[in-house]
Amino acid sequence: MDVLSSLEHRPYLLPAGQWRMAQRWNDLLFAHWPIAVEAMARLLPAGLEVDRFDGRAWVGVVPFWMDQVRTRAVGERCVTVPSAGKFCELNLRTYARSQVTGLRGVYFFSLDAASAMAVMGARTLFHLPYFLADMRRKTAQDGTIEYRSRRLLTGRSVRFEASYRGLGEVARPSAGGTLEHFLTERYCLFTPHGGRVLVGHIHHLPWPLERAEAEIRVNELPAAHGIALPNHAPVLHFARELNVYIWSLREDRSENTQAGSYNE
Template sequence: MSRKPLTVHVADVCFCHWPVDPDALARTLPDWLTVERAADDAWVTAIHHTVAGVSAFGVDLGNPAESVTVRTYVQGPDGQRGLYFFAAFTTDPIASAAGPLLRLNYRDGQVTRRDADGEGRSERTLDVDGRRALTVRYTPGEEAATTAPPDSMAAFFVERFRVFAEGPLGTRVVGHVGHDPWELGPVEAAVEGDLLSVLGLPEPVGDPLVHYSPGNELGVAPFRPLAFD
């Protein structure tokens, strides 16, 4: 049986999506990427999640960690749909050290999580440069999680398999993240903070949307030059 180069198990995943002005967001991206819109807006997403395990070719690496990644939704030069990451934060120093390999811009920040025992409520926070950039309080619903319809907004956000980035000397590279369809469940959530402005991104033009998933397994393939995708 073949083993994946890198497998990441994520759990208790809370997606927070903000609508932003497409033209303003385009100015923060490499000029070879195009902003992809949904409901006429561009979107920036912060994902609070637990990294329950990481393995490389079947060998376990690191310890469970709390993480936040910040990304947007783009199309490549040939119209391929994908993701572009602005920043990542983690409580695991091993993951942070691997940032260049994964093309994730790990930054200094404090990620915390508090759970209300027996009540199902969680509070997750992110502090950046001494500022409370993001607070997410959420309670997953009791209904079973299900996959998103193919043409839904939820599918637009979660069913992505390419990651675009810039390599050495500005080269264009693409990575692939394989996964089963995300299962999303109901959630009650409140989102606070000015994360986008802290990261130098456009201010939201509306209230955030929130999706919740109990988890997934992500198979990460190495980045390679875009010309060979």
């Protein structure tokens, strides 16, 4: 299926212009916890407000690995990035709404990656809070993924260790108004830069979500960014792979107002 021609699931139109990067994301665990809206609101930059489901904010930890990284470096030409083309990544994220356009997207507190080139490139081109990390991933015969991450060069311990796997039974695309749709079907990200909020648009097919099981043994990411997790098990989802296209950042302006809707 041609990903770029499949648009009916999007909450708003594709952005103008050509995509800047393409990636494939693999073996993703979505682990989410509800957080009080007031606690999350204090952590967002001006111009963004908490996007909520059932009256609560949500924070997610998402380990995965990526490959098939390509960039449109000059004009129409696409270039594969071999030295940063396959590496682990670990995200700490929440969900926010633009006070300017109403767009709903992902706000990242941190993105740990095992590629120095990816960290430098993302900080430079996309102004995202990437951190270099020592990361290890191993898949057992039964599909269980052993995943470890330790942030480097920051002077403090920020570690993550978990075992997880998908349980099969890929469902139909999640329906609007459901929690899984709210947590995963996002088609832009926000990042602050120079006193402004920038938006980066992305495109992919609907997430092929599976039920998941996980044992999270160490999770120091939320505390490192001022987030206290509730004392109960997270909501879990798993996806085996997804091809993603990413556009260059632009100022968050009213050119994209077809923001779609999520259950609140």
